[in-house]
Amino acid sequence: MPGQEPFTIGAEVSCTDGRCGTLTRVVVDPVARVVTDLSVEPEHRQGLARLVPVDLATVQAGGITLNCTLEEFEHLDPAEETQFVPGTRGFEVYGPEQVLSWPYYQLGDTVMNPDLEGKVSETVTVDTVPLGEVPIRRGVHVHATDGEIGLVEGLVVDAASHQVTHVLLQEGHLFDRKQVGIPIGSVASIEDEIKLSISKQQVRALPPVDVATA
Numbered sequence: 001m002p003g004q005e006p007f008t009i010g011a012e013v014s015c016t017d018g019r020c021g022t023l024t025r026v027v028v029d030p031v032a033r034v035v036t037d038l039s040v041e042p043e044h045r046q047g048l049a050r051l052v053p054v055d056l057a058t059v060q061a062g063g064i065t066l067n068c069t070l071e072e073f074e075h076l077d078p079a080e081e082t083q084f085v086p087g088t089r090g091f092e093v094y095g096p097e098q099v100l101s102w103p104y105y106q107l108g109d110t111v112m113n114p115d116l117e118g119k120v121s122e123t124v125t126v127d128t129v130p131l132g133e134v135p136i137r138r139g140v141h142v143h144a145t146d147g148e149i150g151l152v153e154g155l156v157v158d159a160a161s162h163q164v165t166h167v168l169l170q171e172g173h174l175f176d177r178k179q180v181g182i183p184i185g186s187v188a189s190i191e192d193e194i195k196l197s198i199s200k201q202q203v204r205a206l207p208p209v210d211v212a213t214a
Helices: 070-074 200-204
Strands: 004-008 012-015 018-029 034-041 050-053 057-060 063-066 080-084 123-127 134-137 141-144 147-158 164-169 180-183 187-190 194-196
Touching: 004 018, 004 057, 004 164, 012 070, 018 070, 018 147, 050 070, 134 147, 141 200, 147 200
Parallel strands: 012 063, 141 194
Antiparallel strands: 004 147, 012 018, 018 034, 018 134, 034 050, 057 063, 080 123, 141 147, 147 164, 164 180, 187 194
């Protein structure tokens, strides 16, 4: 599809001077149907994803390239926030938002503090996307008018306008071909789940979508 870019969730992401992580979410303005940001998580650093403006991203064969250095990437706004669960070890000493300051974070139950004996550290990670926008993750449910049709694999976006043109379904959901692309005009709403204005049979009748980037 000339002039269009498939943002496949799970794709590798690189800066100009090296690999920076994996695409974990695509952030969408659900009213304008425009991609605004990408959530990129560094490898083995859960909870430290960065919110990358889509203007910095270019889809290439084998992944996504950002027009910034690794150092610049580290200074982008966080895409998620990890907090201690109230009542668990760490929350009482450091408060809900100081996970990275807690010396026992991710060390499990082997480290004990006499003042917090019997308690464990539990955390929860939440998205910190701009107000009014929606993060689309891999595996979000897609519903036709007559029931669930599959799970999200990614989005296809116009390279110039960043307008979403298709929603990609994961392969193996009721279809024989590898890629199934739902035109954005057939999407009724984009929220925690994606709802379509067409039936399962109409989805099956859609022509194949070529999302090759090479």
